[in-house]
Amino acid sequence: MFDLAELERAHGIVGQAVPPTPAHAWPLLAQRLGTRVVVKHENHTPIGAFKVRGGLVYLDRLKRESPNTAGIISATRGNHGQSLAFAASRHGVPAVIYVPRGNSVEKNRAMHAFGAELVEHGEDFQAAAEEAQRRAQFAGLHMVPSFHRDLVLGVATYALELFRAAPDLDILYVPIGQGSGISGCIMARDLLGLKTEIVGVQSTEAPSYALSFAAGKIVTTETSNTLADGMATRIPDPDAFALIRKGASRIVQVSDDEVGAAIRAYWTDTHNLAEGAGAAALAAALQEKQKLAGKRVGLILSGGNIDFDLFRKWVGTDVTPAAQRAMA
Template sequence: MPPLPSLAEIESAAALVRPVVPSTPQYSWPLLNARAGCEVWVKHENHAPLGAFKVRGGLVYFDRLRQREPALCGVIAATRGNHGQSVAFAAGRYGFSATIVVPRGNNPEKNSAMRALGAELVEHGEDFQAALEHARRLAAGRELHLVPSFHRDLVCGVAVSALDFLRQAPPLDAVYVPIGLGSGICAMIAARDALGWTTPIIGVAADRAPAVALSFAAGQIVTHPSTTLLADGLACSTPNAEAFPHILRGVAGVVRVTEEEIAAALRAAFSDTHNAIEGAAAAALAALLQEKDRRAGKRVGVVFTGGNIDSALLAQVLAAA
């Protein structure tokens, strides 16, 4: 298992990333504090240029890819949205063509955003796994480089933001981070460990995408179908084999949140912070609210990983209040 990026590596990545993606803010919102019964510090990755945390990882990955393979022309990736936007954006900056494979029925606004960034969009399959398998076939047939959803270089870029959060917020008693395929939470683990801190990191899984929570409890990878509608960024049926050992070692626990709790957290974020966030981001807040008695009077971090929610879905959730 390769080690997570060191402090020197993360700071080197920051020098590459920050001229393109400035540090996003972290705020403590009084209404949210009152709701949660503790001092909440929100890392607003929904304010990043593409509306999600992954953009930094793409920049670092493609910078190193261009150095390794200077003659490479094109790349391909499978995604539900935020990874694909990161790939399309960074590929364009480094002179690669980008093909993105998404499952049918994917968020139409994320699809439009990827096309706007210059990617060729291919719709295939009913879930992420089917899209990934098709991307692998296309990569072989078209001689394209397949960009993985989890890679040490991606983690290194994302860790720039995690390091900023831990350094710029007051000392935190715990941090809640949603888990998809693992780059976000591994970046937080890397940043904490690089600083030599012991801040507990709590992972969050959707109750209808429980594979990572089941795997954490079992101490080994467990596969389980994903049926979450609100938290597509957490719709992982099999935890990533490279990320999982780091999660198992570096996370204090994994909280499962229901679709109803995610919806309530979406409404809370909109009401208390005036931010529209996606379901995966709301899952982190939902987990804190689920554990509010345990965190009473503490200072707690929550990562709003992205804001790319379908407008019709957000309207439906807000109207349900």
């Protein structure tokens, strides 16, 4: 996809808008996991999520190579759309973002506040994406996919920061939505010549990449009904899957109860708010706690954009027996 020099240049582009995010070793999380742990805080970007990096790099190239672009269009469950709206506003490019009906109210408000035209369509991400593609064709807008080389190049800059701050990580847990985050981690690790084991994380309610990884070929699902909307993917991207299959050791599936427990753990142990996908890496590490003794563990807290009502209903309710086990 790219070499280390290009990744360094991308880091410079991202750095014009996004300072390096912290990588903290939290002692209470170390006690909870029974081993050393480092959290990469991508919830501390200007949009509260790692995706901002990809949008900045994508728009930088688009404006250089196609300066007369009439506008961009894409589909999202939230953070990808915020990234594009944020980057497009910095370049003076109109942005149209499609979301499924019932999407996160607060993510929708944020995309609109960053200057995007927001359109609700369909019952899930896939339906919204297909409609966005149709509109792009008749409206003359540039369609930005959910997975693209420049998006991976951008988000790989957080992995570059993490691996340079903590080159001795034995294992890194990374949530998977459409796959740009874990692909960026794999690329950065390989370009730096490190041996860190990279483990993907998906929801039990949206396990398309996990099923594909196990089968060795693309497997789709009919639904993606997880509360962790950043992992609500039914159809894997073929390029992302190829990279994940080659560079990840395995994919762990976590339930919504386990993710809810991890959100609570982040709050009590670090006073950081994580969205569902953002807490998934910790949920997976807690599930595999017995395997981690003596290892230095990395966790990607990919974002903190969770609606207050969802937080209250999902995370703030009485803890279920499954969540109690996950918190133990």
